[in-house]
Amino acid sequence: MKRVLITGGSRGIGAACVESFSKAGYKVFFTYKNSKEKAEELALRTGAEAICADVSSFEAMKKAALVIGNADIIINNAGISQIKMLQDITEADWDNMFNINIKGMFITVKTFLDNMIHNKWGRIINISSMWGEQGGSCEVHYSASKSAVIGFTKALAKELGPSGITVNCISPGVIDTDMNSHLTEENIDELTAETPVNKIGKAMDIANAALFLASEKSSFITGTVIPVNGGIIM
Numbered sequence: 369m370k371r372v373l374i375t376g377g378s379r380g381i382g383a384a385c386v387e388s389f390s391k392a393g394y395k396v397f398f399t400y401k402n403s404k405e406k407a408e409e410l411a412l413r414t415g416a417e418a419i420c421a422d423v424s425s426f427e428a429m430k431k432a433a434l435v436i437g438n439a440d441i442i443i444n445n446a447g448i449s450q451i452k453m454l455q456d457i458t459e460a461d462w463d464n465m466f467n468i469n470i471k472g473m474f475i476t477v478k479t480f481l482d483n484m485i486h487n488k489w490g491r492i493i494n495i496s497s498m499w500g501e502q503g504g505s506c507e508v509h510y511s512a513s514k515s516a517v518i519g520f521t522k523a524l525a526k527e528l529g530p531s532g533i534t535v536n537c538i539s540p541g542v543i544d545t546d547m548n549s550h551l552t553e554e555n556i557d558e559l560t561a562e563t564p565v566n567k568i569g570k571a572m573d574i575a576n577a578a579l580f581l582a583s584e585k586s587s588f589i590t591g592t593v594i595p596v597n598g599g600i601i602m
Contacts (some may be wrong), residue, residue, distance in 0.1 A: 388578070494536070517537060541595070
């Protein structure tokens, strides 16, 4: 049974991945930081194992690894967003964004990579954003961090390909999750009108893409950015 680690798995896209991979027969572990009640409920419902851990801390992830053991598949989903004009972004805002969105991904992969290399098999799936592809106004630090996810993916794919490990990235469009809860009904209507499929995405749309990238069916795909955005950007 393949073992999957999903970071930031207590809600939104992460929770959808936990549900999907659990139903598909994988042994699922997921991290969370603050949403204890949601994490415990999800674990009880799916049979997955919830681990409270700060992905931006080497020490915390080493402790998590003692519980998880080896991971065959990593889904780097933990992330934050923030709406601020550049003039209002503080150094602490910038550092926090990159600590979670980029450093957390680096630490998670580094913590579990040796076993993948030893086994000559692995799947690393990183969650970026359409704003990492084209940039979003008033989200400079978020957009920059999600662009870095793409660069990390492409570089690591070249490095790990000879070891039988694929590294890919999913770039969600507008998805109905807590991260987009700040959008008004008018915002949603405008974004829906801009999206060729004429609807907003669901977290399960991202989970379905992750399931494919984790499977043997994707063995000849690496270093790619899979847009799951309804065509809002092409």
